[in-house]
Amino acid sequence: MKLIDRYVAEVGKRLPLVKGRKDIENELRSTLEDMLEDRANKAGRSADEAMEMELLKEYGAPQKVAETYNPNPYLIGPRIFPFFMFILKIVLAAITLGLTIATGIQIATQSPMSAVELFSAIGKGILNILSACMAAFGNIALVFALIERFAPAADFKMDEEKEWDPASLMKEPKPQDVKAWEAILSIVLTFIALSIFNFNPHLIGIYYLDEGGWNALPVLSEAFFRWLPLMNIGWIAEIVLNGMLLRTGRWDVGTRLVSVGIKAFQIVIIVLLLAGSSILAITPESLAAIGITDMEAAQKLSGMAHQGIRVVLGLAIFGTVVDIIKSLYKLVTQRNLESA
Amino acid sequence: MANTESLENVVLELRRGVIVLAALSQLGTEQYGYSLLKQLSDLGLEVDQGTLYPLLRRLEAQGLLESVWKLEESRPRRYYVISAEGKKLLPKLKKEWAGIVSVMDRMLA
Numbered sequence: 001m002k003l004i005d006r007y008v009a010e011v012g013k014r015l016p017l018v019k020g021r022k023d024i025e026n027e028l029r030s031t032l033e034d035m036l037e038d039r040a041n042k043a044g045r046s047a048d049e050a051m052e053m054e055l056l057k058e059y060g061a062p063q064k065v066a067e068t069y070n071p072n073p074y075l076i077g078p079r080i081f082p083f084f085m086f087i088l089k090i091v092l093a094a095i096t097l098g099l100t101i102a103t104g105i106q107i108a109t110q111s112p113m114s115a116v117e118l119f120s121a122i123g124k125g126i127l128n129i130l131s132a133c134m135a136a137f138g139n140i141a142l143v144f145a146l147i148e149r150f151a152p153a154a155d156f157k158m159d160e161e162k163e164w165d166p167a168s169l170m171k172e173p174k175p176q177d178v179k180a181w182e183a184i185l186s187i188v189l190t191f192i193a194l195s196i197f198n199f200n201p202h203l204i205g206i207y208y209l210d211e212g213g214w215n216a217l218p219v220l221s222e223a224f225f226r227w228l229p230l231m232n233i234g235w236i237a238e239i240v241l242n243g244m245l246l247r248t249g250r251w252d253v254g255t256r257l258v259s260v261g262i263k264a265f266q267i268v269i270i271v272l273l274l275a276g277s278s279i280l281a282i283t284p285e286s287l288a289a290i291g292i293t294d295m296e297a298a299q300k301l302s303g304m305a306h307q308g309i310r311v312v313l314g315l316a317i318f319g320t321v322v323d324i325i326k327s328l329y330k331l332v333t334q335r336n337l338e339s340a
Numbered sequence: 341m342a343n344t345e346s347l348e349n350v351v352l353e354l355r356r357g358v359i360v361l362a363a364l365s366q367l368g369t370e371q372y373g374y375s376l377l378k379q380l381s382d383l384g385l386e387v388d389q390g391t392l393y394p395l396l397r398r399l400e401a402q403g404l405l406e407s408v409w410k411l412e413e414s415r416p417r418r419y420y421v422i423s424a425e426g427k428k429l430l431p432k433l434k435k436e437w438a439g440i441v442s443v444m445d446r447m448l449a
Contacts (some may be wrong), residue, residue: 020397026409027373027393027418034374034417060390068390071398 003052004032007062014066024069032059076144084144091136098315099129105314106307176251176334183242190235190242197228206282208290217282217290224279230269237262256331263324267317274313278306359387359395361433367405370421396420404429 012025036055040047059065067073076084103125107118196203205216241258245251273279282305284298292298362385366376373393380387399405404426409416422430 023418024397026416030372030415030417031374031389031393033415034372038374038378065390068394069397 003049003056004029004036007032007056007059010062011065014063016066016070028065032056035059072148074148076141077148080144080147084140088137088140091140092133095132095136096129099125099132101315101318102311103128105311109307109310176330178245178249178251180246180249183246187239187242187246190238194232194235198232201225206290217286219280219282221277221279221281223277224273226276227269227272230265230272234262234265234269237265251330251334253331253334256327256334260324260327260331263320263327267320267324270313270317270320274310274317278309280306280309282306355385355387356391358385358437359391360399361437362387363392363395363399364404364422364426364430364433367420367422367426370408370419372417372419376420399426 008025008029011028012021015021015024032055036047036052039051039055043051103121106125107121201220202216202218204220205218207216237258241255241262245255248255282302284295284302287298287301288295292301362380363376366379366383371379373389373396376396377387377389377392380392396405396407400407400420404423405420406423407418407420409418411417
């Protein structure tokens with residue numbers, strides 16, 4: 001019986017971490033002994049090593065046998081796989097779009113470039129997108145694998161498993177309805193921005209600790225604050241608009257047009273911020289104050305920060321343009337619905 | 341070749357669907373895994389041991405079977421028998437099966 005014992009031990013080593021592993025091993029040993037005895041009886045002789053080997057070969061590789069006892073053989077099972085795919089598509093699309101725009105802006109702001117430099121920049125951009133997508137895929141898969149492993153099915157019901165009422169199909173879609181939480185959140189955040197930029201601009205900075213305690217290195221330059229009055233107009237208009245939306249509870253043609261106007265105004269401000277001198281006050285000298293004394297490193301960091309803020313502003317323009325298109329689309333569809 | 345593979349897969353799926361009912365129907369009296377495997381085989385249903393043993397454990401975890409270790413012929417064996425809950429479920433499964441057979445008979449006639 002030596003071979004059977006070894007075989008059972010091999011299976012045992014590969015069994016998933018489920019309750020009763022010892023029990024599975026005992027049952028497997030007992031079964032194999034029964035099968036061997038059966039074969040010996042049929043052959044009319046006592047069991048030998050060759051018979052044992054033949055039996056074990058037929059029973060299968062220990063790894064395969066152990067796998068049959070795995071109650072959950074999936075990394076991400078069918079229960080949460082559709083949700084995994086949904087999240088993955090959104091994240092990968094966002095990464096690809098964001099990094100493509102960033103690469104485009106980077107190339108545009110570094111011109112004139114030689115053809116070799118241009119191809120090199122495009123190549124680097126593609127590699128960046130690929131590596132960012134792979135990292136995102138890995139992280140998302142890890143999170144979902146952990147959910148699969150540790151969240152019991154009963155505690156993690158997906159939307160599709162909840163009771164669905166076909167009557168929900170009868171409800172007319174109301175794109176003009178205002179989501180109260182969105183309006184409130186927008187008002188709160190705009191107030192915070194107004195108060196910080198106008199009354200506490202010293203709070204916006206790189207914080208560092210020295211002998212005198214915490215200090216902040218200002219990051220925004222005069223070029224930024226020059227346009228603050230215009231930004232205030234945009235923010236106040238945003239607060240007024242959201243207040244109106246909260247009162248009426250619905251979007252109408254007037255509020256949609258005001259919203260488009262505010263966004264267009266915001267784009268003008270961002271373009272002004274992009275066109276003038278840098279809105280960042282970070283210089284190699286100012287970085288020396290926070291302990292980055294290596295001039296070359298400070299210059300690199302400062303250059304990256306100035307470049308980075310231009311990318312951020314470029315993305316902000318893109319996002320606002322998308323918002324305007326969405327608003328205009330809703331305006332047109334709403335007018336069609338109302339005239340129908 | 342592809343046809344043979346497809347046929348094998350479909351047959352496997354069909355069998356997999358009936359093993360639960362087959363096992364529950366034969367465990368009115370207690371049996372250990374290998375004796376159940378042989379009984380099913382004698383009755384014409386060949387079941388892979390790699391399918392049957394994990395299935396028995398799963399049915400026990402679901403409360404449809406009960407099991408107990410017994411020492412026989414100097415060998416410990418785990419005996420399975422249908423539980424009270426399994427007994428309640430079995431007639432319903434039989435009725436369901438009869439319905440499926442009747443529908444399929446009509447379809448395939």
